[in-house]
Amino acid sequence: MMTPGIILILMFSVYPMVTSWYYSFFSWDGFSKVKYFIGWANYRELFHDPYFWHAFARSGWFMAVSTPVELVLSLIVAIVLNERALRLAPVFRTLLFIPVVTTTAIIGIVMSFVFAAYNGPVNNALQSAHIIHRPIDYLGNPHTVMWTAIGIFVWKWLGQPMIYWLAGLQTIPSELYEAARVDGAGWWRRSLSVTAPLLAPFAAIITLIVAVGNLQVFAFLQSLTNGGPVFSSETMELYIYRMAFGAGGSASTTRLGYASAAGVFFGLAVFLVVAIQVLVARRVLGRGPARTGVA
Amino acid sequence: MIATRLPRVTGRRRSQGSTRRIITYVVLTLVCVIWVYPFLWMMSASVKPNGMVFHGIGLWPAHWYFSNWVSAWTDAHLGREFINTTIITVTAVVIVVFTTATMGYVLGRFSFPGKRILIGALAVLIFLPQGYTIIPIVGLITAMHLDNSLFGIILAESGSAHIIQLLLFAGYFRKIPKEIEEAATVDGAGFFRTFLKIFFPLAKPAIATVVILQFIASWNDFLIPLVLSLSRPQLQTLAVGVYSFQGQNLTNYSEMAAASTMSLLPVIIVFLCLQRYFIEGMAGAVRQ
Numbered sequence: 001m002m003t004p005g006i007i008l009i010l011m012f013s014v015y016p017m018v019t020s021w022y023y024s025f026f027s028w029d030g031f032s033k034v035k036y037f038i039g040w041a042n043y044r045e046l047f048h049d050p051y052f053w054h055a056f057a058r059s060g061w062f063m064a065v066s067t068p069v070e071l072v073l074s075l076i077v078a079i080v081l082n083e084r085a086l087r088l089a090p091v092f093r094t095l096l097f098i099p100v101v102t103t104t105a106i107i108g109i110v111m112s113f114v115f116a117a118y119n120g121p122v123n124n125a126l127q128s129a130h131i132i133h134r135p136i137d138y139l140g141n142p143h144t145v146m147w148t149a150i151g152i153f154v155w156k157w158l159g160q161p162m163i164y165w166l167a168g169l170q171t172i173p174s175e176l177y178e179a180a181r182v183d184g185a186g187w188w189r190r191s192l193s194v195t196a197p198l199l200a201p202f203a204a205i206i207t208l209i210v211a212v213g214n215l216q217v218f219a220f221l222q223s224l225t226n227g228g229p230v231f232s233s234e235t236m237e238l239y240i241y242r243m244a245f246g247a248g249g250s251a252s253t254t255r256l257g258y259a260s261a262a263g264v265f266f267g268l269a270v271f272l273v274v275a276i277q278v279l280v281a282r283r284v285l286g287r288g289p290a291r292t293g294v295a
Numbered sequence: 296m297i298a299t300r301l302p303r304v305t306g307r308r309r310s311q312g313s314t315r316r317i318i319t320y321v322v323l324t325l326v327c328v329i330w331v332y333p334f335l336w337m338m339s340a341s342v343k344p345n346g347m348v349f350h351g352i353g354l355w356p357a358h359w360y361f362s363n364w365v366s367a368w369t370d371a372h373l374g375r376e377f378i379n380t381t382i383i384t385v386t387a388v389v390i391v392v393f394t395t396a397t398m399g400y401v402l403g404r405f406s407f408p409g410k411r412i413l414i415g416a417l418a419v420l421i422f423l424p425q426g427y428t429i430i431p432i433v434g435l436i437t438a439m440h441l442d443n444s445l446f447g448i449i450l451a452e453s454g455s456a457h458i459i460q461l462l463l464f465a466g467y468f469r470k471i472p473k474e475i476e477e478a479a480t481v482d483g484a485g486f487f488r489t490f491l492k493i494f495f496p497l498a499k500p501a502i503a504t505v506v507i508l509q510f511i512a513s514w515n516d517f518l519i520p521l522v523l524s525l526s527r528p529q530l531q532t533l534a535v536g537v538y539s540f541q542g543q544n545l546t547n548y549s550e551m552a553a554a555s556t557m558s559l560l561p562v563i564i565v566f567l568c569l570q571r572y573f574i575e576g577m578a579g580a581v582r583q
Contacts, residue, residue, distance in 0.1 A: 012451060017427070105535070106555050106558055263427040
């Protein structure tokens with residue numbers, strides 16, 4: 001009964017996981033049937049390629065900046081929308097969720113127009129409000145492109161952790177708040193002693209989902225910036241794509257073995273991030289019950 | 296007791312509460328305007344002549360040029376891409392519901408040696424990044440000679456480990472009381488009949504969640520369809536098609552906006568109509 005599911009998983013998850021390792025020891029252009037075994041040469045070349053290290057660091061940096069921003073903002077919005085007196089909360093919730101369901105690759109293109117340097121609507125709005133005097137080339141300047149991308153990324157995905165936080169908040173029985181209120185606890189005290197400990201298990205899983213998701217932003221960056229200008233927004237996945245399938249879709253450089261080595265390295269890095277987060281969550285949550293016991 | 300407590304709120308506190316509420320509403324409305332503005336701008340640009348797209352921040356076009364829509368529809372091959380995306384999405388949804396429901400049924404109802412190890416191994420697989428698996432997936436699809444059909448894209452999309460959906464089904468099936476199963480066995484229903492006639496229909500909320508999660512994932516997927524249609528434009532989905540249209544068509548902004556509008560609007564409309572299911576479906580994924 002489980003066979004169809006297991007077969008699919010074996011074919012498209014387990015097999016690629018193992019085969020990437022295998023490919024990474026070969027020199028292979030993907031067209032010819034011949035692969036040349038070259039041992040660790042791909043990895044040696046990888047470790048000497050500054051583009052690889054820049055892309056690797058950029059992926060980590062993108063995750064490290066966007067994850068906390070996204071989590072904190074979405075938590076604030078969720079707490080506000082969870083207020084029962086707020087009649088229009090479902091409307092706001094729906095509007096904030098629209099970007100999440102829309103096609104990332106198309107959003108990236110639309111946003112490259114919205115943030116266009118020459119008379120883009122963002123520049124126009126900021127200039128007519130006299131906040132800036134000269135238009136900013138948000139996506140065409142290597143110094144601003146990643147910050148702009150993170151801003152747009154948070155706009156795109158904020159609704160997702162917001163829904164997760166709301167789901168978590170709604171599991172907290174309102175009697176607990178009433179009881180705390182009767183005991184004279186203010187908003188901050190209630191948040192710290194009631195909300196925070198009960199939300200902690202949710203926080204762990206939400207952080208994990210968001211952080212791992214923010215390492216995988218291929219569709220978003222490929223459509224928004226194509227990795228440019230001059231590779232200044234190229235993250236790991238874009239680097240792998242460029243090495244494996246050539247820049248801009250044309251098969252000018254296809255080095256599947258080399259790209260596999262980069263993929264293996266990226267996969268290991270993602271697993272490391274997951275492992276660290278699970279360990280940290282275990283430690284923090286493990287202490288949780290004791291702390292609430294004191295309070 | 297709580298009910299008698301509420302009316303005792305003093306007048307000052309109540310007015311404080313209502314000013315706070317007005318501020319909350321104003322801030323939330325501003326935030327939502329920012330959230331929706333890019334979509335409105337895109338729609339407005341789609342009916343403007345190309346030279347007027349980047350002209351001020353006003354949204355209401357002076358004249359409506361639907362000719363952009365007509366030319367974008369043909370130039371970007373949107374019709375073909377709509378059909379491709381629909382076929383891929385529907386088939387992937389059916390496959391994923393089937394595989395995760397059957398696996399969830401077995402994992403939720405039966406215990407067997409190695410079950411914990413299996414679940415642990417599956418849990419590790421969700422964190423496999425696509426950037427890592429994509430090259431062997433392309434190799435596999437080519438080796439199976441599926442690289443010339445939509446079925447290759449469908450298989451590659453349904454094949455990743457959908458552990459959250461699977462656990463959702465397992466959790467649902469676990470809660471169903473044993474008596475129902477026994478009654479079915481007494482009636483002479485076999486293993487598969489019991490699943491199809493009794494358990495599967497009972498898991499409607501889980502099915503809805505899995506359908507919606509897979510619908511969003513497949514409809515919007517980019518890397519797999521992009522790579523599998525690199526030399527075959529006839530296999531392009533909407534996401535890939537609009538992306539490559541932009542590559543060939545760098546300065547025709549209004550036509551780009553029209554193509555984007557036409558491909559995004561259906562999803563937005565489906566979402567607005569079924570928003571409760573979408574939001575509960577997404578929330579259901581994290582709630583367990």
